[in-house]
Amino acid sequence: xxxxxxxxxxxxxxxxQTAEQFAWGMPIFKVTGKLFLTLPEEETSMAVRCPIxxxxxxxxxxxxxFWIASHESGNPWVRVRLAALDDxxxxxxxxxxxxxxxxxxxxxxxxx
Numbered sequence: 001x002x003x004x005x006x007x008x009x010x011x012x013x014x015x016x017q018t019a020e021q022f023a024w025g026m027p028i029f030k031v032t033g034k035l036f037l038t039l040p041e042e043e044t045s046m047a048v049r050c051p052i053x054x055x056x057x058x059x060x061x062x063x064x065x066f067w068i069a070s071h072e073s074g075n076p077w078v079r080v081r082l083a084a085l086d087d088x089x090x091x092x093x094x095x096x097x098x099x100x101x102x103x104x105x106x107x108x109x110x111x112x
Contacts, residue, residue: 003082003091005043011092012037015099017081017107036102037095048098050078054108
């Protein structure tokens with residue numbers, strides 16, 4: 001089962017205080033004004049926040065699913081091929097992790 005850009009969008013917009021905008025020729029998503037996800041490559045992938053050490057481990061472990069865009073190599077972002085995701089639950093876990101990295105502490109405390 002393939003995860004689509006519409007699946008990602010629907011889940012992302014269900015998260016608290018999340019908004020969709022359009023920048024750099026693609027949909028972008030922010031929580032309280034802080035960027036945490038983009039849908040590049042005609043919505044066939046998503047770019048999410050990920051600590052660099054974890055990101056590098058993900059890319060080494062599953063290069064068919066995760067990769068690093070050259071312009072993001074020094075930043076804590078990783079790209080995810082939507083067609084390579086196992087299911088919507090995996091997508092939701094990745095998106096939620098990225099959202100949690102960008103959300104303010106008060107929102108995280110309220111979400112628990």
